[in-house]
Amino acid sequence: MALLNEDEQRQVAEAIEAVERVTDAELVTVLAASADDYTYVPLIWAGFIGMLLPGLINFYPGWLNANELLVTQVATFIAVAFFCRLPAITTRLVPAAVRHWRAGSLARRQFLEQNLHATVNGTGVLIFVSEAERYVEIIVDDGIARRVDDQVWRSMVDTFTGQVREGRILEGFLRCIRSCGEVLSESVPVTDARNELPNRLVVLH
Numbered sequence: 001m002a003l004l005n006e007d008e009q010r011q012v013a014e015a016i017e018a019v020e021r022v023t024d025a026e027l028v029t030v031l032a033a034s035a036d037d038y039t040y041v042p043l044i045w046a047g048f049i050g051m052l053l054p055g056l057i058n059f060y061p062g063w064l065n066a067n068e069l070l071v072t073q074v075a076t077f078i079a080v081a082f083f084c085r086l087p088a089i090t091t092r093l094v095p096a097a098v099r100h101w102r103a104g105s106l107a108r109r110q111f112l113e114q115n116l117h118a119t120v121n122g123t124g125v126l127i128f129v130s131e132a133e134r135y136v137e138i139i140v141d142d143g144i145a146r147r148v149d150d151q152v153w154r155s156m157v158d159t160f161t162g163q164v165r166e167g168r169i170l171e172g173f174l175r176c177i178r179s180c181g182e183v184l185s186e187s188v189p190v191t192d193a194r195n196e197l198p199n200r201l202v203v204l205h
Helices: 006-020 039-061 067-082 087-093 096-113 149-166 168-187
Strands: 024-033 124-130 135-140 203-204
Touching: 006 024, 006 168, 006 203, 024 096, 024 168, 039 067, 039 087, 067 087, 096 124, 096 135, 096 203, 124 149, 124 168, 135 149, 135 168, 149 168
Parallel strands: 024 124, 024 203
Antiparallel strands: 124 135
């Protein structure tokens, strides 16, 4: 998976800077390659298939003796483990609910780690994307949540998620930032020229 290059990251930073000129909100964007490495998933599948498949094949014909069966099981385990370690395969083997839970958990950690909870008047906004999970979330602090209905953000998230699925991450970020700016300029208009948090895109490899 190719995360955004330096020029694309600069475009995101400039879009944030433009929005923050018209609102007191502080926007932070985070792009993660994946919310988890899911190292346990290949081992689970390899163990299951390695134990089951050779036994099933040998159950009726009885082609293998005990030593040959053991070797076949070990070889199957290794082959399946390596195959399932391919990123595209691993992600597909993890249930969607688990992927979204992991991505959502990382988004909330990033909200705290990027100090969005410490902004003046609670005006922090996180736009979070996890590429492998095709997951998008917008998290806002209390100062904004009291003024903007959650459905407004949900609509933006749905649009952005579709763009992530199509591989249009830069376009999704720029559109989402602009949409946030339109809402925030009305709900939390600028009253004081300040920049509490960096405007750069935070990239988690």
